[in-house]
Amino acid sequence: MITALDHIVLVCPDIDQGTETYRTLLGTNPVWQSDAEGSKNAIFSLSNTNLELIAPSGRGQVAEKLSEMVANGPKLTSLVYRSDDIIEDHRLLGRRGLSPTEISEQSTKHRKTGDQRAWHRFRLPDEKMAGIKSFVLEPISQTMPSASLQAGSVTSLDHIVIETPNPDRAAAIYGARLGLRFALDRTAEQWKTRFLFFRLGGLTLEIIHRLDKDHDPAGNDLIWGITWAVENLEAAHDRLSRQNIDVSKVRTGRKPGSRVFTAREGTLGIPTLFIQHDKS
DSSP: OEEEEEEEEEEOSOHHHHHHHHHHHHTSOOSEEEEETTEEEEEEEOSSOEEEEEEEOSSSHHHHHHHHHTTTSOEEEEEEEEESOHHHHHHHHHHTTOOOOOOEEEEEEBTTTOOEEEEEEEEEOGGGTTTOEEEEEEEEEOOOOOOOOOTTOEEEEEEEEEEOSOHHHHHIIIIIITOOEEEEEEEEGGGTEEEEEEEETTEEEEEEEETTSOOOTTSOOEEEEEEEEESOHHHHHHHHHHTTOOBOOOEEOSSTTEEEEEEOSSSTTOOEEEEEEOOO
């Protein structure tokens, strides 16, 4: 079945600017850089997932589509899940009503080293996933290279936040159909929000439904923000401050035993939190 969130896709207008922004934010270099028809890509590797930046390049249908997607600025667009048996997952998700596309083989070559990676992949239609672009892949060759970290670097993705106008629909998509572990469903009146938590491969998909807003239950979901995990919050705070990134003060997190701070800039406009969990 689906074993992990292989990567998140962030589409940005310019790959060089985007890469430099996230090199600073994460405290590490991209492990993979490649060119494709109409796009340039950079991938940052973490212990439990990857972040892929994609930007338009040159002309053509792909470049035009990517440019349209970022007409109002960078945005998180896609979740790509990893499978350990893509043929069986394709069959099962089809039986569960998600109408997957045909399985295809894809590959990429590193822009500098010439190394190659390949994988099998299928897509789940947007209308079946409430507007979230969703894919499932199984690697064929060469796993992602490891990243070298510095003091205060991001080590993993703690959770990604998806905002939904229809929490019951989200529970059905991610729990009943995708088969992710549904860990918690709670309403916090003090924050006027209902939270649904799904666990996958050492990270959390946090689905939020804001109770103080009017909603169209048929409206699309939205990938809203990211929380990055670090082993030393003060070192991360100091590292970003020395890079002249505007960050909030360190504060107690909502989850017991956690401390957090917010990155107010240097995120390409993505709401971003840094977190450290008490190991005791």
